[in-house]
Amino acid sequence: MSTWLANAVDRGGATNDWLSPKRQQSLELLQQSRWPTRKTEAWKYTSVNMLVDATFAETSDGIFDAPELIDNLDSIDLLLVDGVLRSDIGDLPSGLSIYSIADTPIEQREWAAEVFTGAKPSKHYFGLVNDVLATAGVLIDVAEGVKVDRPIRVICRQSNGCESHTRILMRLGSNAEAVIIEDFAGEVKSFNTGFSEYIVGESATLEHYRIAMNTGEAISIGGCHFNLNYRSALNSTVVGLGSSLSRLDIDVNHIGEYATAKLNAFYLLNGSETFDLHSSIEHIAANGTSEENVRGIVADSSRAVFNGRIHIHRNAQKTLAELNNRNLLLSRNAEIYTKPELEIYADDVRCAHGATIAEIDKEALYYLQSRGMSKAQAQIMLSFGFINELVDQMPNQNLAAWLRPHLRRRFAEMESTQ
Amino acid sequence: MSMLSIKNLHASVEDKTILNGLDLDIKPGEVHAIMGPNGAGKSTLGYVVSGREGYNVEQGTAVLDGVELLELDAEERARAGLFLAFQYPVEIPGVSNMEFMKASVDAQREARGEAALSSRDFLTMAKEACSKVQLPLAFLKRGVNEGFSGGEKKRNEIMQMLLLEPKLCILDESDSGLDIDALQVVADGVNSLRSDDRSFIVITHYQRLLDYIKPDFVHVLSEGKIIKTGGAELAHELEAQGYAWLTGDSAENTAETSA
Ligand SMILES: Nc1ncnc2c1ncn2[C@@H]1O[C@H](COP(=O)(O)OP(=O)(O)O)[C@@H](O)[C@H]1O
Numbered sequence: 153m154s155t156w157l158a159n160a161v162d163r164g165g166a167t168n169d170w171l172s173p174k175r176q177q178s179l180e181l182l183q184q185s186r187w188p189t190r191k192t193e194a195w196k197y198t199s200v201n202m203l204v205d206a207t208f209a210e211t212s213d214g215i216f217d218a219p220e221l222i223d224n225l226d227s228i229d230l231l232l233v234d235g236v237l238r239s240d241i242g243d244l245p246s247g248l249s250i251y252s253i254a255d256t257p258i259e260q261r262e263w264a265a266e267v268f269t270g271a272k273p274s275k276h277y278f279g280l281v282n283d284v285l286a287t288a289g290v291l292i293d294v295a296e297g298v299k300v301d302r303p304i305r306v307i308c309r310q311s312n313g314c315e316s317h318t319r320i321l322m323r324l325g326s327n328a329e330a331v332i333i334e335d336f337a338g339e340v341k342s343f344n345t346g347f348s349e350y351i352v353g354e355s356a357t358l359e360h361y362r363i364a365m366n367t368g369e370a371i372s373i374g375g376c377h378f379n380l381n382y383r384s385a386l387n388s389t390v391v392g393l394g395s396s397l398s399r400l401d402i403d404v405n406h407i408g409e410y411a412t413a414k415l416n417a418f419y420l421l422n423g424s425e426t427f428d429l430h431s432s433i434e435h436i437a438a439n440g441t442s443e444e445n446v447r448g449i450v451a452d453s454s455r456a457v458f459n460g461r462i463h464i465h466r467n468a469q470k471t472l473a474e475l476n477n478r479n480l481l482l483s484r485n486a487e488i489y490t491k492p493e494l495e496i497y498a499d500d501v502r503c504a505h506g507a508t509i510a511e512i513d514k515e516a517l518y519y520l521q522s523r524g525m526s527k528a529q530a531q532i533m534l535s536f537g538f539i540n541e542l543v544d545q546m547p548n549q550n551l552a553a554w555l556r557p558h559l560r561r562r563f564a565e566m567e568s569t570q
Numbered sequence: 571m572s573m574l575s576i577k578n579l580h581a582s583v584e585d586k587t588i589l590n591g592l593d594l595d596i597k598p599g600e601v602h603a604i605m606g607p608n609g610a611g612k613s614t615l616g617y618v619v620s621g622r623e624g625y626n627v628e629q630g631t632a633v634l635d636g637v638e639l640l641e642l643d644a645e646e647r648a649r650a651g652l653f654l655a656f657q658y659p660v661e662i663p664g665v666s667n668m669e670f671m672k673a674s675v676d677a678q679r680e681a682r683g684e685a686a687l688s689s690r691d692f693l694t695m696a697k698e699a700c701s702k703v704q705l706p707l708a709f710l711k712r713g714v715n716e717g718f719s720g721g722e723k724k725r726n727e728i729m730q731m732l733l734l735e736p737k738l739c740i741l742d743e744s745d746s747g748l749d750i751d752a753l754q755v756v757a758d759g760v761n762s763l764r765s766d767d768r769s770f771i772v773i774t775h776y777q778r779l780l781d782y783i784k785p786d787f788v789h790v791l792s793e794g795k796i797i798k799t800g801g802a803e804l805a806h807e808l809e810a811q812g813y814a815w816l817t818g819d820s821a822e823n824t825a826e827t828s829a
């Protein structure tokens with residue numbers, strides 16, 4: 153363990169709450185695990201050395217990047233700053249319940265404790281750290297058959313020098329529908345781990361967004377983990393910018409048959425930023441589908457890591473799994489490490505994967521130039537279009553409309569550093 | 571003075587000679603139809619004149635309204651007033667039709683020293699062009715040609731032509747795959763732009779289009795050069811008799827090569 157972690161665990165060990173038995177199990181696992189180094193397969197391309205002796209404040213100066221309003225989104229907002237829930241949980245649509253993890257009514261604890269580590273595998277080192285330390289966060293419960301028409305936006309912010317560990321635990325009853333936005337941003341020196349777990353009930357639908365927009369010196373390590381039951385559907389979009397260290401692990405577990413997962417992820421990296429995305433799709437039950445599109449543009453001396461694992465278990469016949477990763481390099485000094493990992497134990501499945509360092513399509517370039525655009529302008533339009541294609545696919549177009557100018561601005565910065 | 575003057579044009583792709591001493595002279599206001607067998611080099615002519623990469627000009631000149639084209643980049647040719655309606659328009663998901671067309675119009679305006687249009691003014695123009703080619707306005711928001719049917723793509727090309735108001739338009743099989751109604755739309759689009767200071771090259775396999783867009787001249791392109799030139803009546807002859815009588819191939823040979 154690192155000095156930082158030993159100290160953090162000491163502090164965390166003092167907490168005694170309804171999750172303590174679970175936290176204790178994770179602590180034991182953590183103690184048996186090794187601090188990740190570049191020799192650890194899951195951390196081969198991203199170093200966490202900077203955390204070894206890091207120190208972060210326990211209390212905050214209270215100044216943080218205020219969350220932006222998103223036009224027409226009409227979301228139910230839950231603001232967590234430095235790991236403390238700041239929002240009052242007000243009136244909610246019927247069938248939707250939200251509780252603070254720090255203040256969970258006794259009668260909710262049983263199901264919530266089952267969701268906790270119910271979807272997140274124990275292999276994630278910082279997931280275990282989060283198990284031990286995340287005393288802040290929210291429980292979200294959507295009752296059977298309920299369609300929540302307002303998106304739920306969980307906003308996590310850090311103030312300068314602070315450390316925070318937050319958790320989202322969400323359960324959707326059968327035939328329920330909901331939209332959740334996990335919104336991480338901010339650039340001040342800080343460290344957050346933000347892990348979320350979702351149990352998607354039979355024939356339920358979850359629309360999920362992880363806005364992973366920590367930049368600058370904001371270190372962010374997190375994960376989103378989903379259990380998909382019979383005929384449930386997940387549509388997830390990850391939007392990534394890079395920071396001195398940004399890492400996200402996605403796990404999708406097809407527990408029930410006929411579950412479908414569509415995952416889109418895109419990242420725009422600049423400066424010396426890192427964004428490291430690992431995804432793992434576990435096709436445990438038959439007749440499931442997964443379609444994953446990951447795209448990145450990397451500029452300057454930034455680095456992108458993508459590891460996409462698809463594991464089709466023996467009984468998961470008739471699975472359809474697709475994985476595609478395309479990257480556009482704007483600079484010679486930028487680095488991309490991409491690796492698909494397939495493990496297939498069923499024989500009647502269709503599985504396609506591809507990873508490419510993309511180039512601007514010559515024919516499209518000529519088409520734009522033949523209309524009068526300069527080559528440089530055409531290249532910019534096509535590069536942005538490469539990412540925008542996935543923005544266009546976001547089911548929530550209000551969120552997409554808010555995002556586009558941010559991405560354009562970032563993209564313009566990336567272009568100007570070339 | 572000519573609007574477009576092509577002299578002794580020789581061009582190759584990947585060391586294969588495609589254009590073989592092609593001459594063409596077009597006066598302002600004229601419509602020239604180019605017909606000819608598959609593989610004759612019709613599309614190549616459009617690509618070479620518009621500056622597509624990979625096409626090597628070995629000899630010859632092409633002058634548009636006093637500007638020597640062959641030295642210029644594709645965008646400079648467009649800014650000089652050249653427009654090619656593609657035989658196979660390119661799909662560009664993620665770039666909206668609107669954004670694409672506004673950037674194109676603004677780039678050409680900038681080259682002429684004019685200010686960019688306001689979004690509002692452009693929207694008005696685009697809506698008008700869109701309804702002229704009878705595409706629903708939703709097509710302005712969609713990705714460029716993304717998921718458009720063949721006919722919709724062709725109409726989208728005509729919409730761009732209407733917005734860019736070029737001096738010389740080359741329409742490469744803008745009628746192929748169109749039903750009669752769509753054909754009318756394309757023809758109306760072209761005819762609405764016809765003027766004394768604008769010229770057209772209409773590449774087509776079918777005389778039908780030429781009923782709607784009346785050509786001043788019809789040329790037969792074969793093996794990389796113009797082998798016959800006539801008036802509108804030549805298109806009827808070709809429709810009835812094919813090309814074999816001109817190219818010297820017997821009908822049998824033609825059948826064999828195309829098999
Ligand atoms: N990129 C290319 N590489 C090799 N040959 C090509 C290429 N493009 C066109 N050609 C050849 O050039 C000839 C003329 O093609 P094209 O101009 O498309 O004919 P048309 O439009 O008259 O049917 C054909 O034989 C075609 O196969």
Ligand SMILES: [Mg+2]
Pocket residue numbers: 612613614657742743
């Ligand atoms: Mg052709």
